Amino acid sequence: MGKIGHDFDPLSSRYLGRIEAHDSNEDRLNQLKVGDFVTAQISRFDPAVDTKPYFETYRVPYVKWMRVLDVLIYVSETLGIEYAHRWYCGVKKCGTCAVRVNGREMLSCWEPALPDMVIEPLRHLPLVRDLIVDREPYERRVMELKPLLVRTKPYLGLPEPITDREMRAASYAMDCINCMACFSACPVLDLGDQTDFSGPAPLVQLAQVALDRRDGMDRSVLIKNTASIFECVSCYRCEEVCPVEIPIVSRVIEPLKALAFATKPAENKHQSAFLDIVNSRGRIDPSALILKTQGLRAVLNPARAIRLWIKGKISPVQTFFGSAVPGIEYVRRLFSDVKGAL
Ligand code: SF4
Ligand code: SF4
Numbered sequence: 001m002g003k004i005g006h007d008f009d010p011l012s013s014r015y016l017g018r019i020e021a022h023d024s025n026e027d028r029l030n031q032l033k034v035g036d037f038v039t040a041q042i043s044r045f046d047p048a049v050d051t052k053p054y055f056e057t058y059r060v061p062y063v064k065w066m067r068v069l070d071v072l073i074y075v076s077e078t079l080g081i082e083y084a085h086r087w088y089c090g091v092k093k094c095g096t097c098a099v100r101v102n103g104r105e106m107l108s109c110w111e112p113a114l115p116d117m118v119i120e121p122l123r124h125l126p127l128v129r130d131l132i133v134d135r136e137p138y139e140r141r142v143m144e145l146k147p148l149l150v151r152t153k154p155y156l157g158l159p160e161p162i163t164d165r166e167m168r169a170a171s172y173a174m175d176c177i178n179c180m181a182c183f184s185a186c187p188v189l190d191l192g193d194q195t196d197f198s199g200p201a202p203l204v205q206l207a208q209v210a211l212d213r214r215d216g217m218d219r220s221v222l223i224k225n226t227a228s229i230f231e232c233v234s235c236y237r238c239e240e241v242c243p244v245e246i247p248i249v250s251r252v253i254e255p256l257k258a259l260a261f262a263t264k265p266a267e268n269k270h271q272s273a274f275l276d277i278v279n280s281r282g283r284i285d286p287s288a289l290i291l292k293t294q295g296l297r298a299v300l301n302p303a304r305a306i307r308l309w310i311k312g313k314i315s316p317v318q319t320f321f322g323s324a325v326p327g328i329e330y331v332r333r334l335f336s337d338v339k340g341a342l
């Protein structure tokens with residue numbers, strides 16, 4: 001389904017992240033000219049002979065407007081290297097060609113080639129061969145969320161009397177091409193078996209029906225317990241990589257959380273923890289939020305905690321020894337004013 005009047009937002013996390021990293025399409029296209037060579041390190045893995053993936057390096061002559069997919073095709077068809085990768089439409093429609101290039105998820109058919117590329121399969125899905133992953137775990141999670149419209153009012157027949165405005169909330173999620181880029185990028189899924197979080201892509205599928213005003217099913221238990229939506233840490237990584245620019249956090253995850261919260265407010269750990277932290281410190285503290293919402297599971301993965309610490313994403317020193325911001329009394333007054341008004 002095409003977009004229903006969604007506004008282009010040049011200040012979205014997706015564009016800002018890439019502009020800050022000097023990684024816009026314009027920056028990329030300026031890095032190569034005809035006559036240059038692209039060096040592609042491609043992840044290889046054959047389950048019949050290999051115990052783990054390894055990289056092979058290929059040099060590919062650059063041609064104008066060359067995409068990552070063109071590099072892959074050159075390697076297989078012109079250099080005659082037998083390796084496995086998926087693609088079908090070549091024009092950002094089928095979602096089959098997503099890979100990771102230099103650590104970032106992208107559609108190979110849509111992104112310009114770079115002088116040096118490390119090309120790997122998506123994460124969080126079992127590796128089948130070379131760049132191909134098994135989508136079954138994602139599909140199973142989608143089915144667990146029962147993304148089927150459940151009508152409680154009689155169907156009035158075609159054409160349905162429903163307006164563009166009424167469909168807007170669900171329509172953002174309907175742009176999804178099932179490419180799995182967001183599923184691969186989500187840092188919460190790094191926890192593997194230690195999290196029940198369904199991940200962004202299954203939530204996008206759920207939002208297609210849960211945010212449709214014709215749906216009459218109470219989905220709060222599915223959203224909270226089956227999808228474990230409150231384990232999302234709102235890092236926006238999924239939005240940054242989504243090739244069709246779905247505002248996954250603001251138009252999918254937050255509305256789904258609101259739907260669950262509206263049904264059973266007292267049971268929502270993430271919001272309560274968020275509010276408690278801001279009320280006591282006057283600011284959000286990501287490590288305290290993770291500890292409060294994930295409990296022991298958060299400390300069972302020290303390597304991940306150290307990585308987040310090194311990258312400056314969390315600050316245990318602030319969490320355990322930090323003090324409230326100056327003027328905290330004003331923040332607390334706001335809290336009590338809002339509570340009083342409810
Ligand atoms: S915002 Fe939530 S769903 Fe998206 S990548 Fe971050 S943790 Fe995952
Ligand atoms: S939400 Fe975006 S990134 Fe995620 S599967 Fe759909 S199209 Fe791909």
Ligand code: FES
Nearest residue numbers: 090094095097109
């Ligand atoms: S080949 Fe279809 S989206 Fe890339």
